[in-house]
Amino acid sequence: MPKMTGDEARRRFAGERAVTLATTDGAGCPHLVPVTFALSGDAVVFAVDHKPKRSQRLKRLANIAADPSVCLLADFYDEDWERLWWTRADGTARVLPPPAESAESASYAELLVAKYSRQYGDRPPQGPVVEITVERWTGWRAA
Template sequence: MPQLTSAQARERFARARLARLATVGAEDRPHLVPVVFALTGDTVVTAVDHKPKRTTRLRRLDNIRAHPAVCLLVDDYDENWDHLWWARGDGTARVLPPADESALSSEYIRLLVDTYPAQYGDRPPRGPVVEVTVGRWSGWRAI
């Protein structure tokens, strides 16, 4: 089973449109959510946007504040299993204030808008921003 190099894993990650963010919550229990993201260098950013949520106090944000070690996973499934692959970024996350309160967050929101113009062009995320500094890229491919 071929492992991806760090560079190959990062390259495949960069081409993905959706990732899954894993955090550690209360009682050391895992919590997993899908996120859209932008990548700059070895930093992955995502933000709380306008999609409906049950609450504005998101568990992922509380989890990151308590346990900043996170994992992000992207993958490609195909019925032809020779085409399967996944790429993962393990890193340290921090919650930043919304863009109207932070120049860095504003820069990250611009990256998200550039990455998802149809979704964010007229309605950029206005909530907190999550910055993940990836320390390790890894991955696997079937062939």
């Protein structure tokens, strides 16, 4: 089973539109949620945006405060199993203030708007921004 190089894993990851974020709470219970994202070097960023949510007190943000170690997964499934692959980014997350309160967050929000111009063009993310410093890119492909 072919492993990917870190560069190939990063390249495939970058090409995805959404990935799955894995966090854990203070008791070590896992929590998975899909997120849209952008890359800035070896940092993955996402923001709390206008998509409907049950609450603005998001578990992913509380979990990052409790344990900043996170994992992001991009995967591709096909009935032709020779085409299967997955790639993972392991890193440390930090929650930044909303773009209106931080130049760093504003620059990350601009990256998100550039990637998701149709979705964010007239409604850029206004909530907290999460920056994940990726410490390891890994992956696997069937062929």
